[in-house]
Amino acid sequence: MEIIKYPDRSQWKGITERPYSDNRAVLDTVASVLEEVRSGGDAALITLAARFDGVALQSLAVTSGEMAAAEDLLAPELKEAIDAAYRNIRVFHAAQEKAEEAVETLPGVRCWRKSIGIERVGLYVPGGTAPLFSTVLMLGVPAQLAGCSIVVLCTPPMKDGSVHPAILYAARLCGISLVYKSGGAGAVAAMAYGTESIAAVHKIFGPGNQYVTAAKQLVQQSGVAIDMPAGPSEVCVIADESANAAFVAADLLSQAEHGPDSQVLLLTDSAPLLEGVQQELRRQLELLPRASVAGKALEKSRSVLVRDLDEALALANAYAAEHLILQCKDAETLAGRVINAGSVFIGPYSPESVGDYASGTNHTLPTNGFARAYSGVSLDSFVKKVSFQQLTRAGLESIAGTVTTMAEAEGLQAHAEAVRVRLGSSK
Numbered sequence: 090m091e092i093i094k095y096p097d098r099s100q101w102k103g104i105t106e107r108p109y110s111d112n113r114a115v116l117d118t119v120a121s122v123l124e125e126v127r128s129g130g131d132a133a134l135i136t137l138a139a140r141f142d143g144v145a146l147q148s149l150a151v152t153s154g155e156m157a158a159a160e161d162l163l164a165p166e167l168k169e170a171i172d173a174a175y176r177n178i179r180v181f182h183a184a185q186e187k188a189e190e191a192v193e194t195l196p197g198v199r200c201w202r203k204s205i206g207i208e209r210v211g212l213y214v215p216g217g218t219a220p221l222f223s224t225v226l227m228l229g230v231p232a233q234l235a236g237c238s239i240v241v242l243c244t245p246p247m248k249d250g251s252v253h254p255a256i257l258y259a260a261r262l263c264g265i266s267l268v269y270k271s272g273g274a275g276a277v278a279a280m281a282y283g284t285e286s287i288a289a290v291h292k293i294f295g296p297g298n299q300y301v302t303a304a305k306q307l308v309q310q311s312g313v314a315i316d317m318p319a320g321p322s323e324v325c326v327i328a329d330e331s332a333n334a335a336f337v338a339a340d341l342l343s344q345a346e347h348g349p350d351s352q353v354l355l356l357t358d359s360a361p362l363l364e365g366v367q368q369e370l371r372r373q374l375e376l377l378p379r380a381s382v383a384g385k386a387l388e389k390s391r392s393v394l395v396r397d398l399d400e401a402l403a404l405a406n407a408y409a410a411e412h413l414i415l416q417c418k419d420a421e422t423l424a425g426r427v428i429n430a431g432s433v434f435i436g437p438y439s440p441e442s443v444g445d446y447a448s449g450t451n452h453t454l455p456t457n458g459f460a461r462a463y464s465g466v467s468l469d470s471f472v473k474k475v476s477f478q479q480l481t482r483a484g485l486e487s488i489a490g491t492v493t494t495m496a497e498a499e500g501l502q503a504h505a506e507a508v509r510v511r512l513g514s515s516k
């Protein structure tokens with residue numbers, strides 16, 4: 090891990106840079122995969138599964154038999170954990186369902202909005218190095234609450250050609266039956282363009298590695314919407330001398346273990362804490378089964394000694410992390426000053442892992458600085474807000490002058506006439 094002490098402003102650009110900021114090679118690979126699927130359909134997806142996942146598939150769809158069998162393949166404690174996480178995620182997302190009131194902007198001019206579920210959505214569940222069944226809940230629960238009528242789920246097959254039973258169990262909980270064995274850019278292309286067996290959707294959701302994220306960005310050109318760029322995981326921790334070095338190191342490692350392209354950032358105003366965290370990182374890393382993955386991510390990560398917590402917060406806002414953890418005195422006050430972050434974890438007992446799995450908040454979050462402008466997935470991501478209005482004749486009379494004056498000033502006479510013709514005042 091690179092250690093930077095008391096940086097000046099000119100170093101901030103380097104500190105906030107992601108390890109994969111130049112993704113031109115990835116974009117080139119992905120563009121050719123998208124074309125392969127657009128022209129080759131299911132056959133191309135089967136070829137891609139052989140090339141990238143090392144699996145010879147006979148077909149892409151998970152059968153109803155495989156779906157039904159999944160439950161019995163899971164340990165009871167894992168099923169209970171998935172059920173508990175499902176409940177919490179549902180409670181948190183259901184609370185976002187707030188009907189807006191109709192408003193009378195003038196007497197007789199009534200306006201309102203209604204949330205309508207997006208009809209066809211596609212969910213990508215990562216599975217390249219770890220089957221992220223928690224992601225099924227993060228995407229499936231809001232899709233279910235929004236009432237999306239067609240929900241397609243794609244995930245890379247495991248080496249034996251099957252899909253992990255926990256993914257299938259979580260899918261069933263969320264009422265999803267259209268599950269396909271397809272990963273990476275190919276899966277994104279299939280959901281964007283459609284193939285013989287996979288229906289094209291209106292919006293694609295879900296996190297993934299650089300290939301998945303690049304594919305989501307490219308397919309938008311064909312008119313499909315995406316949730317946001319949710320690429321390789323990252324975390325920023327702000328800690329002071331009151332923080333427990335073991336807690337901080339554990340939080341950094343929890344995101345570093347996602348993939349070699351993950352990045353973690355420690356910002357502290359305490360030299361002893363910085364040193365303690367480095368020792369803990371060395372100690373804890375050795376104990377991890379994914380030590381080599383986490384170790385590679387740490388190589389591209391940074392610990393920064395800053396002058397005070399104001400500077401730490403300014404740097405964190407500039408970095409715009411997917412996850413921001415505050416392990417310092419007065420963490421609540423600092424949290425109130427956060428401007429850019431996907432999800433914030435306050436105080437020593439709020440590890441980021443709880444948000445990844447079960448506290449209720451969504452773990453599909455913007456990475457690579459996109460938290461400056463994007464929110465994480467929520468119920469809103471799965472609906473359109475359609476506006477409605479209804480005017481009485483008296484309402485139209487009272488607003489007519491405003492509309493016709495503006496329409497004529499824009500040089501749009503027909504707009505003005507559409508009002509006048511109703512009031513018998515056409516020119």
Ligand SMILES: NC(=O)c1ccc[n+]([C@@H]2O[C@H](COP(=O)([O-])OP(=O)(O)OC[C@H]3O[C@@H](n4cnc5c(N)ncnc54)[C@H](O)[C@@H]3O)[C@@H](O)[C@H]2O)c1
Pocket residue numbers: 118141142214215216217218219221224245271272273274275296297298299300301318319320321322323347348350351411452453454455456
């Ligand atoms: N931002 C978020 O909200 C969030 C949430 C969960 C996970 N993640 C991230 O998701 C990612 C999961 O990555 P993963 O790799 O384990 O699974 P993945 O499912 O995202 O990707 C696996 C697929 O990548 C494709 N691929 C692999 N190597 C390739 C190559 N050389 N060329 C073209 N395509 C290739 C293959 O099609 C493979 O099926 C991690 O980076 C993790 O940090 C992010």
Ligand SMILES: N[C@H](CO)Cc1c[nH]c[nH+]1
Pocket residue numbers: 221223224321322323344411445452453454
């Ligand atoms: N930390 C990931 C989001 O960046 C989500 C996840 C899933 N499983 C474990 N973690």
Ligand SMILES: [Zn+2]
Pocket residue numbers: 322343344347445
């Ligand atoms: Zn995680």
